[in-house]
Structures are given as C-alpha cells and as structure tokens.
Amino acid sequence: MQINLQAIVERSDTRAGRTFDIFVQALILISIISFSLETLPNLDAGTRKLLGIIETIIVVIFSVEYLLRIYVADKKLNYIFSFYGIIDLIAIIPFYISSAVDLRSLRVFRMLRLFRIMKLIRYNQAALRFTKALTIAKEEIVLFSVVTIMLLYLSAVGIYYFENTAQPDVFSSVFHSLWWAVATLTTVGYGDIYPITVGGRIFTFLILMIGLGVVAVPAGLLASALSKVRMENQEKENE
Amino acid sequence: MQINLQAIVERSDTRAGRTFDIFVQALILISIISFSLETLPNLDAGTRKLLGIIETIIVVIFSVEYLLRIYVADKKLNYIFSFYGIIDLIAIIPFYISSAVDLRSLRVFRMLRLFRIMKLIRYNQAALRFTKALTIAKEEIVLFSVVTIMLLYLSAVGIYYFENTAQPDVFSSVFHSLWWAVATLTTVGYGDIYPITVGGRIFTFLILMIGLGVVAVPAGLLASALSKVRMENQEKENE
Amino acid sequence: MQINLQAIVERSDTRAGRTFDIFVQALILISIISFSLETLPNLDAGTRKLLGIIETIIVVIFSVEYLLRIYVADKKLNYIFSFYGIIDLIAIIPFYISSAVDLRSLRVFRMLRLFRIMKLIRYNQAALRFTKALTIAKEEIVLFSVVTIMLLYLSAVGIYYFENTAQPDVFSSVFHSLWWAVATLTTVGYGDIYPITVGGRIFTFLILMIGLGVVAVPAGLLASALSKVRMENQEKENE
Amino acid sequence: MQINLQAIVERSDTRAGRTFDIFVQALILISIISFSLETLPNLDAGTRKLLGIIETIIVVIFSVEYLLRIYVADKKLNYIFSFYGIIDLIAIIPFYISSAVDLRSLRVFRMLRLFRIMKLIRYNQAALRFTKALTIAKEEIVLFSVVTIMLLYLSAVGIYYFENTAQPDVFSSVFHSLWWAVATLTTVGYGDIYPITVGGRIFTFLILMIGLGVVAVPAGLLASALSKVRMENQEKENE
Numbered sequence A, B, C, D: 001m002q003i004n005l006q007a008i009v010e011r012s013d014t015r016a017g018r019t020f021d022i023f024v025q026a027l028i029l030i031s032i033i034s035f036s037l038e039t040l041p042n043l044d045a046g047t048r049k050l051l052g053i054i055e056t057i058i059v060v061i062f063s064v065e066y067l068l069r070i071y072v073a074d075k076k077l078n079y080i081f082s083f084y085g086i087i088d089l090i091a092i093i094p095f096y097i098s099s100a101v102d103l104r105s106l107r108v109f110r111m112l113r114l115f116r117i118m119k120l121i122r123y124n125q126a127a128l129r130f131t132k133a134l135t136i137a138k139e140e141i142v143l144f145s146v147v148t149i150m151l152l153y154l155s156a157v158g159i160y161y162f163e164n165t166a167q168p169d170v171f172s173s174v175f176h177s178l179w180w181a182v183a184t185l186t187t188v189g190y191g192d193i194y195p196i197t198v199g200g201r202i203f204t205f206l207i208l209m210i211g212l213g214v215v216a217v218p219a220g221l222l223a224s225a226l227s228k229v230r231m232e233n234q235e236k237e238n239e
Helices: A002-009 A015-038 A045-072 A076-080 A083-097 A104-120 A123-163 A174-185 A198-238 B002-009 B015-038 B045-072 B076-080 B083-097 B104-120 B123-163 B174-185 B198-238 C002-009 C015-038 C045-072 C076-080 C083-097 C104-120 C123-163 C174-185 C198-238 D002-009 D015-038 D045-072 D076-080 D083-097 D104-120 D123-163 D174-185 D198-238
Strands: none
Touching: A002 A015, A002 A045, A015 A045, A015 B174, A045 A076, A045 A083, A076 A083, A123 A174, A123 A198, A123 B123, A123 D123, A123 D198, A174 A198, A174 B198, A174 D015, A198 B123, A198 B198, A198 C198, A198 D123, A198 D174, A198 D198, B002 B015, B002 B045, B015 B045, B015 C174, B045 B076, B045 B083, B076 B083, B123 B174, B123 B198, B123 C123, B174 B198, B174 C198, B198 C123, B198 C198, B198 D198, C002 C015, C002 C045, C015 C045, C015 D174, C045 C076, C045 C083, C076 C083, C123 C174, C123 C198, C123 D123, C123 D198, C174 C198, C174 D198, C198 D123, C198 D198, D002 D015, D002 D045, D015 D045, D045 D076, D045 D083, D076 D083, D123 D174, D123 D198, D174 D198
C-alpha cells in the first residue's frame, strides 16, 4: 500500500501517477482561473460565493496532497524544505492564516509541476538545454545587463537635460526620465512620455541606434547558445 | 481526353497545367479583393451589385473546378477528404447555403495553392526546410511558449497589484491586466493601458528585462534552425 | 590630358580622384540638407532665395560632372544607360524641366556613390557579402514575405469580425483593419487603432504569438547568412 | 609604504585593493542616486541641504583619490591623460568651478570602473570578447548604419510627400518626418505622429517590410559574432 501511494504521488511514469499529476494540474488551472475571476469588479454575490466554495475545496485537496507527499517521502525533511515542498506549503497557507495580502496567485508556481509530467517525454531535455545555454552565455548576458542599466541611466540623464525645460511636468526628474528610457529602449513606446524638442529627438535617435543593438543582443545570444547545445547533444547521440 | 484533363487540373509541370493554376490563383486574388471591398462602408448600390456579380461568377467557376478535381482524381474520396479538398469545398459552400455567417474570407486558405505553383521551381524546398527547422526547434519553441504564457500571467497578476488601486478603471481585473501584459511584452505598446505608479513602473522594467529575452528567442531559434537545415542540404548536394 | 581627366572622374584610387569623389559627395550632402530645409514652413524670403542659389550652383556643377563622365567614358552609351548614369541624369533633370513634381529628393540616390569611395578600402567587401548573404537566404526571405502578407490579411479579416461592431468608425473595413495589422505585427503600435473587445484582444494575442516569430525571422536569417559568408571568406583567405 | 599605497589604489587583486575599489564604487553609486534625487521637483530645503552635504563629502573623497592616483602612478602624465585619468578629473572639477552647467552626471562614467573589479573574476573575458566581436562585425555594422540613415532619410521624404497636405501641422517638414521615421523604423511608435492617408499607410507598410530587416540585423550580427568568438576561445582552451 505504501509503495502504491508513493508510486501515485511521487512518480509520473505509472498510469495512476500520471492520472494523479493531471488531476493536480487541472486543479491548479481551475484555482488560477478562479483567482483571476475574483478580481473582476461588479461580480454578483452568487458568483463570489461559488468562487469561495471552489477555493475551499481546492485548498482542502491541496492540503491532503501536501500531507500525503510528506507521508510518502522517504526523507520527510528533505521534501519539506525542497523547492516544491515550500511552493506546496505557500499554495495553501494563505487560506488558513486568511492574511490580508492575497498570496494565492503564488499558486501559479505550482504550474511548474506541469514540467514534471513532461519529464516522461523529452521536454526535460529542452529545459536542460536551456539551463546549459544560459550557463554558456551567462557572462555575456550579465555584461549586457550591466551595460543596459548604465545605458538606461545615461539616456534618462540626457533626455532630462533636453526635455526638462520644455516639458517640466512630464520629464520632471531623472526618475521620470528613466521611465521614458525603459519604454523607449525596449521599443514599447506607450506614448505617455516622449521628447518634443529638436535636441531631445536627435538624442533619442542616437540612443536608439546604440540601444537597439544592446537590448536585442541577449536574446540572440541565448538563441545561438541553445542551437549550439542542441547540436552538441546530437553529435553525442550520433557517436 | 481524361489524361489531358488530369494533366491540366492536377499537375503544374505542363504548360496547360500552369496556365490553369495561374488562372485559379488570379480568381482567388480577385475574390479576396472583392471580399475586402464589400466591407467598405458607404458603398453605393451599383458597386455592391457589381461585387455580387463577380462573387457569383467566381463561385460558379470554383464549383466547376471542384467537380473537375473530383472527376479527374484517381481516388475520389481521397481528394474529397484531403486538406485541399476540404478547403475547396469550404470556399464555395457558404455561397450556396447563403449562411448568415460570412465564411467567404476562408477563401484566403485557397491562397495556399499559391505554393503549388512554387513546386515547379525550388520554393517547395524553402517550405520543406521551414518544416524541418520547426521539427528541429520544436521542443524549445513549445518550452518558450509555455514560459511565455506563464510570464504573461505572472506579469498580469503583478501589475494588477501595483496599479489596481491607482487606476481601478484601467487595470480593473487580472484579465484587463493580461491585455496590458500582451501589449507590453510583445513591445507593441498601444498606449491605451500603462502603469503610472512607481512600483508598477519598476515592475514593468524588470518584467521587460526578462520578457524581451524570452519573447524574442523563438524567432532566433527558428532562424538558426533554418540556417542549419540549409547548410545540411548543401552538404548533401556537395557529396 | 584625356587620361588624367578619366583618372580624376572615374577612378578613386588616385589622390585627385579621391578628392573629386569627396567633393561630389559633399555637394550631394549639401544638396540634401538644402532640399530638407526648403520643406520647412515659415521660411523667410532671404533664406528661401539663398537655398535657391545654392540649388542652382549645385545643379550646374552636377551637370558639368555628368557631361564630363560621358566625355571620359570609353563606351559612352554604356555609361548613359548604366545605373549610375541614369541616377546622375535624374539628379539634374528636374531642375531644368522645372517640373511641378519635385524630384530633387531622388538626388539621395547619388549618395550611393558614397560606396564608391569605400571600394578603396574594404567596405565593398561588406556590401559584396551582403549581396551574397541575400542570395543564400533569398528563398526563405521570399517565403517569409509571402507568409507575412497572408498573415497580415488574415489578421485584418479576423480583427474586422471582432471589432467592426464595437468600433465601426475605427475598424470600418478590411482595409482599415490592415493598417491595424501592419502597426501591430511590426510591434510599432502607434495607438491610433487597437481592439477593445475581449474576442479582439484574445485574437490579437494569438496573432502576435505566431506573428512575432514570422516577422522577426528574416532579419535573423540575413544575420546568420552574413556570418556564414564572412566565415567562408576567412577560410578562403587562410588557405 | 609607497608600494602598499600603490597596491591599494591601482590594483584590485589584493584584499585592500578590492576593498578600496568597492568603497569607490559605492561612493559613485551614492553620488549618482544623490544627483538623481536633486532633480526631483518640490524637494524640501532640509533634503536639498543634506544632498549638498553628501555631494561635498563625495567630491572631497574623490579629490583625495585623484591626487593619490597621481601620487602612486609610476608615469604621472600617463595617468593624467589616460581615459580614466580624464574621467576622474571631470568627476570632481564641476564642483570646484561651480559652473552654471551641471556636469556632475558625467560621474556616471566612473561607473566604468565597475568593470575593473570584474577583472578579478572572468568578466574581463566577456568584455574582451565583446570587443573582438565588434571588430569581426565592424564592417557590416558600419554598412548597416549607413544604410539605416539613408533609409530613414528616404522614409522621411516619402512620408512628407504623402502626409504633408493631409497633416500640415504634424508632418510640417522633412525634419519632422525624420522624427516619424525614427519612431517607426525602430518600432517604438509613440503615437504622437503617424500617417492617416491611404498612400502614407501603404508607404509605411513597405518601408517597415524592408526596414525591420535592416534595423534588426546589426544585433543579430553582434550576437552571432559573440558566439563565434566564444567558440574559438573554447577551442583554444581545449587544445
């Protein structure tokens, strides 16, 4: 019996284990949708009550699951202080302490378990490759992050000097200009803040010419590192 | 005669077949333009009538073509239930059932036939390479799609907490915040919804720093896989 | 004398030839700036007159240069009907025919001559590699352009169905929706037109998930082809 | 003693040297934050005074550091006219000459020293690779920059012809149109200036189809050159 329970709860290569995994993941999805629906304004009392009941049922099931996982674990403390153990606890504790802050959205981290079922197939390989690729390109990514932050700050100071006198309400400080720098260098460009002086626009052009290269490089590095890792794995398989 | 008809309708490596293909594709283009024109408001009755006549003529020709294709097919059921067979049917059926819902825009799928003529030359190779590249990078693309959806949801929940009290009408629920997350992480940035609190803006910056990398990687992977497939093909040709 | 003139006008590997090239290019730049200044509204009569004089002087010099180039050319007709020959003519003819349409901006094509002086150094190599890279990735780029146009049209038809009833003035036809599709899939997002219905927003999300990959791939392909060409050249040099 | 001081000030591979470096960098960060805070409008007198005191203290320390660096340098003139020597002077001189123009923001360049401490670990390798990658892709990047500027100008002239009559206040000259070209081709799209005529919109579509490829290529080239440099370094290490 003990072995059976362990096989169901911990492993996902048995039929029962896979069913259990899918059941838990379905509950996570329902819980996330229910959490999102609760944020809708003008919900009528009936719906709100229904969502409350769903929430209670889900938390009870998650609590049972948490206790089960402790029960079947060979090294109980190891599970409790593991990444998933902590996530599992965080997912249910807010309900019991009925804290003012709503932590239920953290339940989304339980979605990470979706990757568990993927272990069955080959998706863990993709995740593994991603980690490897990050390791390969780590130094460049750190370098580019530092350069990006310096560039953002310099852009903010520059545009502040150009635009502050023309638009004192919009570019009212370096911090407000930083918001402009973020929206511009990422090319989001909401349009809530933009230069209107000739100097500010030329400055924006120059910053964008440099900035686009800097901001877009990390994604390219990651993609190229990922391709390389995949290629190496294939070479190993061929040998 | 039977053979000739088949050569004209099904194949595109004969002169007559190519002419037939180009004729059908021209009709598809006319049909698409006519469909688009019909959506224009304030069309006068004369133009509307003309477009209706064009539509009738095109559907009649397409119907004849559909019947011809069934007639010349060696295995008639195979054609009827093939991808192109279904598309060919969908392209004419709305006209006959004069359904309330306007399905004529589905005719655009017939444009896929444009690729048939390309088979003549080498463009099918490019399409083939694209399919191969997708197969190579499939796992990473699925992984990144899952991560993107999780990131979008987490961004939406995060910005909801920061902005809901400041802008209850704009960030009125997690679903409204999701729209912000889509517009921001894809860097479209329409400007209809954006954070105004300091916390929300810092959160946007952090999310963009991570998100830009995640969102831009699949395109890089695809491009790199495509280059790899092209290289492999060239090596084969050289051997 | 004949040989000297030819060396000055046609070649750029002599001292005099280089000086002549730089002189012509400087004139092109002045001409472009003067053309741009003329478009400024509220110019006073004095400035306008000065710009007219500058324009006359430049056209006269360019005319002399054009005649010189014909004079020194070994095969005169070859020059006249060459790419640069036609550009040289287009650059001066508008002034003489004082046509209603202002073609002087076409003079910017003369800037292409800037690449001539680069031939001296190694920049022609970069331009050559670019042409080679385009040839390598040609098929994929054509394929992606076709797919992009189909995607734009399908996006436009889709959003038209979702948004037309909610915003009949903004998404008033498939053509107006096409403008939305262009601004959205390129992630420019001016904010003059965007979906407000739930269906339209979900549709936008789905289209962007597919579209970002499609739109960004050609640049990646080009970059990867360019790197490949550079690598091949280096291998040749090493041999 | 002399040697000890030199070890502390100039080198960062000793314990004391590292502590000194971190201390100076912390001061730089404090100075930058203090500078940014000063730009905030509606600061009360107390805070402003406090920031002034912090500023004075920091400049005094930086002055001592500057003199120390001259004192310990083996070749004093070499240091004074070196890149860092000039930066160090620029960082303190504005305070003394209390110039009308506020140059204190230039102090951000001192942040470049942050890279010095990285020399300890392996980050100098990443910076070195970046320089190498820039050298490799230099020609293409210069070519694409020239093409980008030409494309921006041609886009501006084009849109000016299409939109000037429809929106004389927005697209009032080629220079105003240039601002549109920058915001559009970088896909920032603030939404302060966009075409409204059919011709202008079709022109925008065409320009974006070409422009997206051109603008995004340099980042791809840089990423690919960086990957190549990393690969070469690894091969050397393996040998």
